[in-house]
Amino acid sequence: MSNNSPTGAERSRRARPRLDRRQALIDAAIELLAEGNSADISAAAISRRAGVAHGLLFYYFTDKQGLVAAALADVLSKLAESQEPAADETSVRARMEGFVRRHIEFLERHRALYVRVVREGELGDSVVEHAVREARAEGARQVAALAELPDPLSPLQAAAISGWTGFLDRTADAYFDTPGLELDAIVALVVDAFEAVVDASK
Structure with missing residues (x-):
């Protein structure tokens, strides 16, 4: 098996429709904001929580703000x-x-x-x-x-x-x-x- 084969998480991300990925980022941002001042709300943390590629955040929203x-x-x-x-x-x-x-x-x-x-x-x-x-x-x-x-x-x-x-x-x-x-x-x-x-x- 090739080491370049996509993981299950990667396959799931690829299969997710675009609107779902955008909403996943919104939902992740809400969750992290709701966790209070101790939560990491960096772009990387939001993308990880959403389970989508980091670059999609900037594709859909330009920046974290x-x-x-x-x-x-x-x-x-x-x-x-x-x-x-x-x-x-x-x-x-x-x-x-x-x-x-x-x-x-x-x-x-x-x-x-x-x-x-x-x-x-x-x-x-x-x-x-x-x-x-x-x-x-x-x-x-x-x-x-x-x-x-x-x-x-x-x-x-x-x-x-x-x-x-x-x-x-x-x-x-x-x-x-x-x-x-x-x-x-x-x-x-x-x-x-x-x-x-x-x-x-x-």
Whole structure:
């Protein structure tokens, strides 16, 4: 048998469709980011975790920061999907409570990644910052629709919702960092703040 014969892992990589290899890199980046500050998130480590050739990272994403931005966008798109209202959330208040609860629960499930990339800004890249800004803008659009606010929003309403989304994230931080805080109480507080902000911006 020739020493140049491909290994099983190499054959598996070659057989994997291109889109799967791209997604494998995104999934590997998410996993490593979620493992916290001790995890190696070098291009080589991400490629190893994905089980694909190192050069494919640069083929699909140009550089590691491009991959991290794509991974973050992937997570943030799942956040947007998770915040869609449930069938039994028929009032504005119920929809907003569901939105806030799911937002906080999602951040809690992705805690290490959120802290590392968003709160601590460890990667600090403009592409990553853009992905976060876009996600917050999408969240604001979702909130406006859930609250049945006019489209387009007035400048004052847009400013109010933008400020409220920051309050939501900072309050979520307090919930994660403060023992004894109840999620139900946090949800009620954040939705009360939303109602006050909307009333003030009319």
